[in-house]
Structure formats: C-alpha cells, structure tokens
Amino acid sequence: MSSSFLAVVLLETPVIPDMSALAKAIRARHPELPIEADGGKEGQTSPLLRCGDDTVAVMSMPSPAPADPGLWLRTSATWPQGEAIAARHRGHVIVSVLGKKHEPLRAARLTTAVVGGLIAAVPQCCAVLWNGKVARATDLWSDMSKQSFAPFPEYPFSLWIDVLPFRSDSGIGAVTMGLSAFAEREIEFETHKLSLAELMDKVHGLAVYLVEHGPVVKDGDTFGSNERERFTVYYKNSDTFGGLPVFYCTDDPAK
Template sequence: MSRSFLTFVLLERPATPNMVALAAALRSRHPELAANLDDGDAPGIRQNSAGASVIRFGDQLIAVMSMPTPIPQDSGLWSRAASVWPEAKAVAARHRGHLIVSVLGQKQQSLPTARLLTAVLGALIATMPQCCAVVWDGKIARPADLWLHLSTQSYAPFPDYPFPLWIDVLPFRSEPGIGAVTMGLSAFVDREIEFETSSLTLGALIKKVLGLAVYLIEYGRVLRDGDTFGGDAQERIAVRYKNSDKFNGIPVFLCTDSPVTLGHS
C-alpha cells in the first residue's frame, strides 16, 4: 500500500530547524542510511516552492516547514493521548509553534515511508530542545522524549520497529465482555482492528491486538474475510471484513474469540 504521512512536531516556542545539524544527527543515529544534503553553495539548506526546507535522506526527499502558530485544536486526539500520557492536554495547550514534516513524492510504500519519517522526526527532536510532542498522521499524539527514544528503532527488524508511535489501541466494553480497537493501522492496510473477547484479560487482549497489528504492518492484508488465526491449535479467532457498528462505520478487521456469527458489510 502506498501512503504519504503528514506529521506535526509541536514546539513550546516557534523555531526553525538547522538542517545541517539535522543531517549530522541523522548520520549519527542511522549510519545504515546516507543523509545527503546536496546544495553546494548552501550546504544543508534547500527550499521547495512552498518555502519548506528539504533534506535528502537515503533516496527520498523530506520537507520540513516551520509554522509560528499552534496546530488546530482536536479534543478527540488529545483525549485519546491522555489515556496513556496524562500530561498530553497540558502540553497541547501550551505549545506555540509547530513543524510540518512530510516525505515528498507520490506512491510511497507505507512501511518504508513510516520508518524514514520516524527517523527524521527523532533526529529533529534531538537537535531542537523546543520540541514537546509529535502528532503522527493527524491521529496519534506522543511525547517528544518517547519519540526521541523509540525512533532509534526506526530500522530495527520486524517486530521491533517503533509501531507504538504509529498506532493506538483503545479498549472498550462489549457484549461478549471487552474489546479493543486500533487507531492508525488503516494507514498501512486500509482497515483498523476491532477485537472483542469473552475470555482474555485486558492486558492479554491489548498484547494480542498489538501483535496482530505489527504483523499486518509487516506483511500487509494477509488476513482474508472469513479467515481464522491463533497462537495454537486450540485458539481460533474469527476475522470478518466489516464496517464497524461501534466506531462511525470505519472499515475494520472484526475479530472475535467468542462463538458468535458476524455479518458482512
């Protein structure tokens, strides 16, 4: 699947990134790839037509634009973030500037693009003490220090790359017992996971959903409508393609370990 992610880095006060320092941080943090800044007259700086600074990292171009204003308010985003990051709303309220960061070009593959952009965001944070949060693809908010730490795993092999920066898992109560739904997985496989269980604990459910999500990020939409999967011969989890009845009709992989019949949509 092809995808171009648009990401915001929140700043406590407006600031412009130093692209030479960014290149040096990328080379230091990710020596497996080349960070090439190729303007001979002004090393590290290039402007596109929109006024963004551009850096070449590996074989891709990444644009970074500094904005001296806060990002638009999104109460749902920060409420979700606060469930795992208690300071989220306070950080959102006090930021005064942001960076817009994106990979240029069309038809970028989702996982390589996510890895690349995550590496660049980590290097930006390493060179800009003003950074306080990252909003990934408009959906997932995380603190800057978590990004600084986990982004070093941008090119780690499956399953150790930093997928917690890219997706949320949100628990809910359901008729069988409990459930959880992802937020952000659709950027990789066009659907979220909605998982309901009558037998798992909440911790086990979240672990299973995360395991399935990272598997799908790596291998794509390998689960077909009507498939079953499980960790062993006794565990059979049914999968249906469906538009969610609980979450505004979003397309989901509806998973259940309960003996119920799920309709198609």
C-alpha cells in the same frame, strides 16, 4: 491505502531548524542512512533533506497546529499530561516524505527517523502528532525512534498506532487507530475469553503483522495457537465506532 505520512512536531516556541544540524543529528542516530541537507538556491535555506533516493520535507510553521479535541481525548488514557503540554505550544514543524509512490512501512520508517533527529537537534520540541491519529511525548519518541530501521517486529510501530481498550457486550474489546494507513482497515477485537493483557497482546501482534505485510488477512480467516485463543477475522464496518472499516476479530463463534 496511504503511502506517505504527516508528522507534526509541536514547538514550545517557533523556530526554523538548522537543516545541516538536523542532518548531522539523524546521521549520528542512523549512520547507515545516507542523508544530507538540500543546498537550496543561493541565499535561501531549503526545507528539504536528501535521504538516498528519497526527499523529506521539514517545514516550520510559526503558529500553533490546528486543535483536535478527539485526538487528545484518545491520548488521555496513555498520556494524561499531553493535552496540557500541547496547549502551550506556539509553533510546529511538519515532516513528510515527498512523492506518492512509497511503500508505507518505508515511508513510516524514514519519517520517524527524521522526527527523532529533529527532537535531538531542536530543544523546543514538546510533542509529536502522527498522521492525525496518535500523539506521543518527545522523550518517548526520541527513544523509540532509534529503532526506525530495526527488522520486523522490533521497529517502533506503537508510535504510529494506538490500541485503545473498551468494554463491550461480549466482555472487553480493543480498537486500533492509525493501522488503516498500512492495511486499509483498523482492528476491532472483542472477547469474552481473554484477559485485558492477553487481548492487547493479540491486537498488538496482529497490528504489527499487518504493518509488515499489508492487508493480507482475508475475510473469514481464523487464527490462534490453541482453541482458547482461536479467533476469526471478518471484514465489516464497525457498529461501535461509527462505521469505521475494520478487521473485526472475535472469539465468539455466534458472531
């Protein structure tokens, strides 16, 4: 399971962030977070922030980020303008917590807080790509990232995970993208009983539970508040999504 995350902030024009201004912007949004810009060597600007015991790299790249058509195809359902906005960017900033031994939720919270501060401090920001899986508009990110350190389940997990509906032989389904960084697998849920709204609510609820607790759900576990909403979780490689390792959820007892 990954313990660090890579956020790529797209820029309309390349710029090197003022790290002192960035630290100030983050401090204003999260006064409880101890943060300061790294002094660097004499005559040099350090791309590092000190956040308590953690170090966050904020690396400016004077070129477009590599294109990922699959990402923008997934994003088109929730952010139709995203691909066109991204096509105009000319630089990007990479944000990541340094080091390998990080609890995933802690690393996600800290990275998200820094990205929110970056958007506040650098007006050229136009989109955020999270860990190669999720793309979001900067205004949405700016607003939701204020909840970076909120208690479960109020933190902005939907910046980190997409939930994508699809039609299935059973009726309808939904699959996550991005959850595996927290829980080793994605969720694939198929139902013939629930409405789309009920399905999405179930997937969101299970996803945020797994973000908080990690891969604690066991193969064959059953959940649900009543018989209509009861479902079973299986470990499998997805038949629909190219062998993707998933928590396969179904309310069909024949499956």
